[in-house]
Amino acid sequence: MKAFISHTGTAIPLRRSNVDTDQIIPAQYLKRVTRSGFEDGLFNAWRQDPEFVLNQPQYSSATILVAGPDFGTGSSREHAVWALQNYGFEAVLSARFADIFRNNSLKGGLLTVILPQEIIEELWALIESDPTTQITVDLEAREVRYTGKKVAFELDDYTRWRLMEGLDDIGLTLRQADSIAQFEEKRPSFKVRTLPARS
Amino acid sequence: MGKTLAEKIWGDHVVYSAPGEPDLLYIDLHLIHEVTSPQAFDGLRLAGRKVRRPDLTIATEDHNTPTIDINKPIADPISKLQVDTLRKNAAEFGIRLHSLGDIEQGIVHVVGPQLGITQPGMTIVCGDSHTSTHGAFGALAFGIGTSEVEHVLATQTLPQSRPKMMAVNIEGTLRKGVTSKDIILALIAKIGTGGGQGYVIEYRGSAIRALSMEARMTICNLSIEAGARAGLIAPDQTTFDYIKGRPHAPEGAEWDRAVEYWSALFSDNDAHFDAQVDLDANTLSPFVTWGTNPGQGAPLDSLIPAPSDFADEASRNAAERALEYMDLAPKTPLKSVKIDTVFLGSCTNGRIEDLRAAAEIMKGRTIAPGLRMLVVPGSARVREQAQREGLNQVFLDAGAEWREAGCSMCLGMNPDQLKPGERSASTSNRNFEGRQGKGGRTHLVSPLVAAATAIRGTLSSPDDL
Numbered sequence: 007m008k009a010f011i012s013h014t015g016t017a018i019p020l021r022r023s024n025v026d027t028d029q030i031i032p033a034q035y036l037k038r039v040t041r042s043g044f045e046d047g048l049f050n051a052w053r054q055d056p057e058f059v060l061n062q063p064q065y066s067s068a069t070i071l072v073a074g075p076d077f078g079t080g081s082s083r084e085h086a087v088w089a090l091q092n093y094g095f096e097a098v099l100s101a102r103f104a105d106i107f108r109n110n111s112l113k114g115g116l117l118t119v120i121l122p123q124e125i126i127e128e129l130w131a132l133i134e135s136d137p138t139t140q141i142t143v144d145l146e147a148r149e150v151r152y153t154g155k156k157v158a159f160e161l162d163d164y165t166r167w168r169l170m171e172g173l174d175d176i177g178l179t180l181r182q183a184d185s186i187a188q189f190e191e192k193r194p195s196f197k198v199r200t201l202p203a204r205s
Numbered sequence: 206m207g208k209t210l211a212e213k214i215w216g217d218h219v220v221y222s223a224p225g226e227p228d229l230l231y232i233d234l235h236l237i238h239e240v241t242s243p244q245a246f247d248g249l250r251l252a253g254r255k256v257r258r259p260d261l262t263i264a265t266e267d268h269n270t271p272t273i274d275i276n277k278p279i280a281d282p283i284s285k286l287q288v289d290t291l292r293k294n295a296a297e298f299g300i301r302l303h304s305l306g307d308i309e310q311g312i313v314h315v316v317g318p319q320l321g322i323t324q325p326g327m328t329i330v331c332g333d334s335h336t337s338t339h340g341a342f343g344a345l346a347f348g349i350g351t352s353e354v355e356h357v358l359a360t361q362t363l364p365q366s367r368p369k370m371m372a373v374n375i376e377g378t379l380r381k382g383v384t385s386k387d388i389i390l391a392l393i394a395k396i397g398t399g400g401g402q403g404y405v406i407e408y409r410g411s412a413i414r415a416l417s418m419e420a421r422m423t424i425c426n427l428s429i430e431a432g433a434r435a436g437l438i439a440p441d442q443t444t445f446d447y448i449k450g451r452p453h454a455p456e457g458a459e460w461d462r463a464v465e466y467w468s469a470l471f472s473d474n475d476a477h478f479d480a481q482v483d484l485d486a487n488t489l490s491p492f493v494t495w496g497t498n499p500g501q502g503a504p505l506d507s508l509i510p511a512p513s514d515f516a517d518e519a520s521r522n523a524a525e526r527a528l529e530y531m532d533l534a535p536k537t538p539l540k541s542v543k544i545d546t547v548f549l550g551s552c553t554n555g556r557i558e559d560l561r562a563a564a565e566i567m568k569g570r571t572i573a574p575g576l577r578m579l580v581v582p583g584s585a586r587v588r589e590q591a592q593r594e595g596l597n598q599v600f601l602d603a604g605a606e607w608r609e610a611g612c613s614m615c616l617g618m619n620p621d622q623l624k625p626g627e628r629s630a631s632t633s634n635r636n637f638e639g640r641q642g643k644g645g646r647t648h649l650v651s652p653l654v655a656a657a658t659a660i661r662g663t664l665s666s667p668d669d670l
Contacts, residue, residue, distance in 0.1 A: 022526075023519045024398060024498055028637040033618035037269055037283040039243035039290050051639050075519065076399045079432065079498070080637060082334040083241065084350030102399055105434050106334060110350035162366070164226045175352070176252070179360045182229060185221040186362055189231050196455040196463040197233060198322050200263040203299045 007115045009172030012144040013096045015069035016137060018059060019130040023074035027107065030078065030086040044089035064137040072129045073100045077118075078107025087114045097143045099150065101126055112165055113175065117143060119150060119159045145170060207473025209370045210439050211405045214345040214470070218328050220362055227364040233327040235357050236313045237264035237300065239291040240618075241332025245355035246294040256298045257361045263322065264295050264302040267312045271620055272581055272608035275305045284619065298358075311584020311610040314338040314552040318422065319586055321451025325440035325467040330357060335552050335634060337428040340437030341421035342444055343470050345405070347435040368434045369479040371404040372472075375412040377486035382667050384562075385420035386554060386632070386651035388412070389427040390492040392484060394502040401433030404480065407472060408438045412486035418447040419558045426553045427634055430499035439471040491666040493539060494636045494649040496527035501636075503539065505654060505666055511535035530638050531646050532626075539664050542648065546629045547578040547659040548641070549652060550608075551615040554632035555583030559652040560591050564599040566656035566667050571603050573662030578605035579621060581613040605659065617642040630658040 035047035052058045059065060071090065077100040078086060087110045090098065098116065101123040111118040121129075132152065133139050142151040145166060150157045168178070179186075208216065221229040235258075242264070249256070256262060269284045279285035288305075295302035303309040309316065314335055317323040325343035330336060332354040339346035349363065357363055373392060393400075406428050413421070421438050428436025445464055448454045455463045472478075494502040495509050501524065503510065512524040512535070528535060533542065549555075549563055560582065572578050580600045582588035588610055591597055597607045614621040615633040617640060623629055625644025632655050636647035648664060657665040 023523055026498065026635075026637045028616075028635070028640050032639060032643075033616045036240050036618060037281070037287050039247075039287055041244045041247075051643060076432075079398050080334065080635060082332060082336075082348035082350055084332075084352060087350070102402065104399075104432060105402055106348055106350065106429075110352070113350060113352045162225070175364065176254075176356050176359050179229060179356065179362055179364065182221045182362075185229070186231070186360060189220045190361075193231075194462065194466065196459040196466070198324055198327070198453050198455075199260045200234075200322065200453075201301050203259065203295060203301050 007172045007174060010115055010117055010145050010169045012142060012146060013069065014140055014142040015096065016067060016139065017070035017072050017129065017133050017141050018065040018068035019133050020059060020071060020073040021130060024076045024079055025073055026080035027078060027083050027086045028080055031083060031089040036083055036085055041088055042092055044085055045092040048089040048093045069094055069096045070141050070143065071095050071098045072126060072133065073098060075101040075123060077103050079104040082106045082110070084110045084114065087111050087116050091116050099126065099129065112169065115169060115172070117145060117169065119143060121150065121157060121159055125157050206477060207475040209472040209476040209478065210343060210407055210470055211345055211370060211437060212476070214326055214328065215367070217326065227366045229362050230328055230365050232330055232357050232361055232363055233261060234317070234322060234329045235262045236317055236329065236331035236336065237262060238267050238313050238331070238333065239287050240268045241351050241354055242294065243287060243290045244351050245358055246298065248355040249298070249358055254359045256300060256358045259299045261361060262300050264291060264300050265310055265313050265316050266291065266304055268612045268616065269619055270305055270611045272611045272613050275609045308585050308589070311586065312552045312555060312612055314426065315555060315583035315587065318342065318418070319451070319584060321448050321454040324448060324463070325444060326470050330363065334429045335426050337433070337436045338422050338426040338552055340425040340428065340435050341418060343437055343440035343467070345435055345437065348429065368405045369403050370477070371401060371406045371433070371480040371482065372478040373406055373408050373482045373484065375408065375410040375484045375486050377412050378415070379412060379486050379489060382491060382653055383489050384651040384653060385416055385423045387489055387492040388484065388486065389424045390494065390499070390502045390649060391489055392482070393427065393431045393500045394492070395484070396431055396482060398430060398498050398500040399432045401428065401431035404433050406431065406433045406436040408436065413438055414441065417558060418443060419556045422556070423553055427499065430634060440467050491651060491654050493654060493664060495531065495533060495539060496524065497530055497636055497638050499634065499636060499649060501527055502649070505539050505664060508536050508538055509533050540669070542664045543628070543662060544630045544648070544658050544664060545576065545627045546623060547576065547655050548581070548614040548629055548631040548633065549655050550579065550581030550583065550613050551633035552583065553634045554652050555581060555587065557587050557590050559632065560587070560596050561594070563652045563656035564596040566653060566670070567603045567660065568599050570660050572605060572659045576659060576662050578659045579608060579614055580605050581608045582610050584610045614641055616640060617645065630655050630664060
């Protein structure tokens with residue numbers, strides 16, 4: 007996974023709340039067996055409308071998505087994160103994210119940043135009046151910076167460290183392989199087991 | 206201080222813990238289906254890793270599968286590739302798979318419980334948000350993304366941050382015609398789709414105790430739509446009776462040991478909950494959704510709201526948008542909404558009790574002219590049992606279609622979809638824009654409302670017949 011230290015780019019305002027994962031990536035795209043190529047599926051239904059913000063040329067190089075509250079509700083599909091990343095987004099800013107989506111985003115290195123709704127509104131107004139506004143999402147300082155302003159955000163130390171190092175969760179867990187084996191030895195005998203695969 | 210049920214299960218599964226880090230939890234059961242696993246198995250293969258515990262893993266085909274002509278090759282090549290990929294992966298990594306045509310095949314959250322493989326006190330995960338369903342058994346069950354699927358396959362563990370605890374207390378008795386589906390839809394309307402965010406919800410109270418296991422599964426299933434991480438119900442005699450004798454239920458001395466452990470799985474009297482929500486079951490009535498998220502619901506015998514009814518701007522805008530998409534006029538009765546398609550099925554309400562309830566209403570009656578009804582059993586076993594009870598004949602005689610098991614019309618991925626502009630009454634779990642097909646309009650309902658609606662052609666409850 008690519009390490010995330012700090013990212014500076016332009017942003018796009020998505021003035022919608024409760025953006026669910028069926029909007030982010032419709033079910034049809036989940037038929038794929040790859041992790042890439044989902045950029046055409048991103049917000050596919052909404053993109054059919056020429057007026058939709060993602061279709062506006064002034065936002066075409068935006069790498070930061072500024073969205074309304076309750077972003078990512080619904081399904082556990084990680085494809086939602088891949089679609090945003092494949093399209094070119096590095097960070098999503100919102101007042102509240104759905105749990106599973108947030109978890110998935112932080113696994114995959116798409117930085118989801120929680121900011122108060124007043125800040126989101128301020129950012130919307132700013133980027134609508136000047137789409138070239140540079141916004142910095144600084145994971146190291148845990149700050150979002152724009153037009154001389156600094157806003158702090160929260161992210162636990164462990165996740166911040168993992169993202170800054172670009173570390174793979176599985177590799178980290180396997181450092182505890184002994185603990186896993188010890189735990190397995192003590193599991194009660196009545197615990198369920200599935201049947202073997204049929205040959 | 207005492208512990209909540211979820212805290213007890215959590216505590217029993219911590220493999221490793223360190224300050225400032227998420228706890229590493231052991232996973233007792235990993236359920237797999239074809240949509241969220243391909244990239245996970247690829248990851249294992251690339252890293253040269255094996256599945257650590259194939260004996261704690263089980264797979265089924267459900268989302269991307271047809272519900273007719275299941276003996277023929279899958280028509281859509283992309284869908285076929287995905288299902289073939291799961292078959293290849295299961296064979297290569299030694300995982301038990303129940304494919305189309307297998308009597309144990311079905312929707313993953315119907316299959317686990319019916320096999321008796323879902324048990325109290327377990328940690329259960331699956332690459333599907335409705336994994337919360339298994340919480341009905343007093344298990345800590347939640348949905349995970351594909352990267353986490355890979356993590357569980359490789360290590361049988363998952364790093365997790367501790368959630369907060371919410372108690373939802375439901376006392377009283379449900380009136381006739383009111384179901385567990387109505388309870389949970391009413392709750393989501395009350396607390397919103399973000400109301401449970403960051404919480405594990407425990408459902409408590411006399412109304413919950415009175416529910417059957419299948420009814421409890423419906424409630425836990427929709428926990429995710431309230432934004433919760435998981436939802437669970439403490440096990441009791443109803444739970445033990447359901448599990449006893451099923452293929453994976455412990456037997457003899459092991460059964461006794463299991464029941465002893467399960468009987469201690471409840472929240473202590475002095476356990477601390479971070480939030481409490483109360484619902485009075487006596488006041489509940491059939492509940493439906495009118496909008497484009499599960500929280501936009503109202504009693505069936507009420508009027509479609511107007512945007513001005515909502516206190517905050519975000520809700521007003523969301524209502525306006527939803528009413529436009531759903532092509533509904535504010536302040537018209539929900540019972541006047543004309544339905545094109547009725548879908549009875551899904552991991553929410555696709556079990557035998559749901560089919561029985563609907564069949565009882567539809568017996569000797571026919572569906573409204575011009576209306577289409579799809580009845581999709583949640584598993585091949587449910588289908589078989591329904592046929593033994595003659596339920597399929599009731600549906601067929603009424604003019605409904607009787608399908609094979611699968612997720613079907615719940616999500617617009619397999620061939621069962623709404624056409625643009627088509628309006629459904631669906632016993633499933635999501636009414637997002639385009640959920641059941643591009644431009645499709647979904648109203649979430651209980652099986653009783655689905656059946657009555659199919660007969661009358663407009664959103665109805667059995668009392669209207």
